[in-house]
Amino acid sequence: MTTTTQSSSTPGTSTPGTSTHTPAPRTVTPEAPGTAGLGSTLRFELLKLLTSWRTRGLLLICLAVPGLFIAAVSTQSTLPSDTVFGRWMLASGWADSLVVLAFSCTWVLPLLTAVIAGDVFSVEDRLGTWRHLMMAVRSPRRIFATKVIASVVVIVLLVACIAASSLAGGLLAVGNRPMVGLDGQTIGAGHAAALVGIAWAYAAVAALGFAGVGLFGSIAMGRNPMGLLLPALLAFLLDLCQMLPLPVPVRMALPSQPFVAWRGLFSATPQIGPLLTGLVVSLTWAVLATAMAWLLFRRRDFTDLVYDGSIRRCLLAGVLPLALLVGLTAGVLAGTGQTGSGITRPKVETAVSTTFGHLYRLQTAQLNRPDVTEAQMAPSAACDKGGSLVTDEGPGTDWRCVVSWHLPGAKAVGRAIYQVDVMADGRIVADGDGPTDVNGYFVVKAPYGTAPNPLWQVDSLIDLTSHK
Structure with missing residues (x-):
């Protein structure tokens, strides 16, 4: 009886007379059991927010x-003429959307960033769910990235x-009608649609700077509700600053400037400089914050269930770097030679005379008079602020112009x-002070009835x- 014995060898050894090669074992680093991947974590965050x-x-x-607001205004005889494009709300549906955009940039968009980005991290502190989330994902970087992406998606x-x-x-x-631009020029319906879409997209990018501040406040303040209010408080303070006669470099360095820079799209010559500056400032604030x-x-420390943040840490890690960013940006812009408020008599005279020329042609069409070009009119303005002293x-508010x-x-x-x-942000509102047949009344008597007088307010x- 022959017994066959199968020899076994230890890895790394060989039986004499035989040639064997044992490959080196591959290092496999699978995710820990129960760990959520990036895609599933992002879906979870979006589902939780939505x-x-x-x-x-x-x-x-x-x-x-x-x-509903636009529908209500369209039935009224009084329009929000103190808002940009407000006096044209009954003339074009595109102007209605821009009135909503102007109001949203002042209050709505900062509040949205506060509610979404300002709460996306602190909600875990209030609910005490950080330990469960860390055990499920086991990657602080992945948790941070998915919360940032989810909040940006919801804000947009x-x-x-x-x-x-x-x-x-x-x-x-x-209706889909042509609209009047900020220099009195007529913008066709198709061109107006493109500009309005660009303006809304620009405002969404401008909101990202405040979203970054909201993310920082949500982490820095923990359960403290101040983190939730941080973007709204910042917007309120910057809104007050916008009313002051700040030097142009400082004004352009503020993250609130892009919320008014979109209006430059609707000038006869688009104001590209403020638009690009605002875009860079918004993205820089978003990245830094x-x-x-x-x-x-x-x-x-995610084991601390009563983390309420630190005012001192928030000031040192948040307010100080962002203030330094404003100073650095203002210094760079000052190097281009931009000083003062940016509002001078030649600029006011050019703006008023150019707009008057465009709107005079619009009034001429309303009254069914022979058309006249701006070159034939050669409009000019002589403006003075507050007298000779x-x-x-x-x-x-003490400017006076004779066109x-x-x-x-x-x-x-x-x-x-x-x-x-x-105004300090460059907007001009000129109220007609005579003669009555040109700019003295809100409406004019056209052959088809009464119509808004384009020259009553410029x-x-x-x-x-x-x-x-």
Whole structure:
């Protein structure tokens, strides 16, 4: 009987007379059991945000309120003429959407970033779920990235809902008509649609700077509600600063400037400088604030169930770097030669005369008079601020302009007087002060009935960064 014995060898050894090769074992590093991947974590964060009663309420408000507001205004005889494009709300549906955009940039968008980005981390502190989340994902970097991405997606979705509601409300209530720009020029319906879409997209990017501040506050303050209010408080303070006669470099360095820079799209010559500067400032704020939020997040003690943040840490890690960023940006812009408020008499005179020339042609068409070109009219303006003892520069309500123009075949020179309010952000509102047949009444008697008088109030916009 023959017994066959199977020899076994230890890895790394060989039986004499035989040639064997044992490959080196591959190192496999599978994820720990129960660890969630990036895709599933992101889906979970989006689902958690979108199923929240707060987010659902905001979605409903953003979809319904802008359209209802426009529908209500379209039935009124009084328009919000103190808002940019407000006096044109009954003339074009595209102007209606821009009125909603102007209001949203002042209050709505900062509040949305506060509610979404300002709460995306602190909600875990309030619910005490950090330990469960860390055990499920086991990657602080992945948790941070998914929360940032999810909050940005929801904020952009909310802005898109406001834009869609305002556009639908304006087009249904007023119609797809040409609109009047900020230099009095007529913008065709197709061109207006493109510009309005770009303006809303620009405002959504501008909101990202405040979203970064919200993310930082949500991590730095923990359960403290101050983290939730941080973007809204910042927007309120910057809104007050916008009313002051700040030097142009400081104004352009503020993250709130992009919320008004979109208006430069609707000038006869688009104001590209402020638009690009605002875009860079917004993205820089978003990146810096998010980076500071990550530095705080990676040092968090997630075993502390009563973490309420630190005011001192928030000031040192958040306020100070962002203030230094404003100073650095202002210094860079000052190096381009931009000083003062950016509001000078030549700029005011050019803006008022150019806008008057465009709107005079619009009034001529309303009254069914022979058309006249701006070149034939040769409009000019002589403006003065506060009398001979005051320097003719800077914002104020004490500007006064006399506009002169010529008509073909007429020897007399036409003149119109305007009391002008030049705001610190470059917007001009000129109220007609005679003669009555030109700018003295809100409406004019056209052959088809009464119509709004384009020359009763003149809106324009100064490019603060221009050296002319």
